[in-house]
Amino acid sequence: MTKRSDRAIETQKKKARRAIPRAKVSRNQGNTAAVRKRLKKQAGLRAAKVAV
Numbered sequence: 001m002t003k004r005s006d007r008a009i010e011t012q013k014k015k016a017r018r019a020i021p022r023a024k025v026s027r028n029q030g031n032t033a034a035v036r037k038r039l040k041k042q043a044g045l046r047a048a049k050v051a052v
Helices: 006-018 033-051
Strands: none
Touching: none
16 A cells, blocks of 8 residues: 655655656567567557558
8 A cells, every 4th residue: 555644745746856757658668478469469550551
């Protein structure tokens, strides 16, 4: 269970403000079976779109 005290919330907000803004990932990366399958499917869909 996460801490929801005022102090904890304040700390979270400060950390969020300090965090470097980064672009959201355009595709989920990883080496798990589910992710690899999804990447393979995306690659196939992209290839089909290019072929058309």
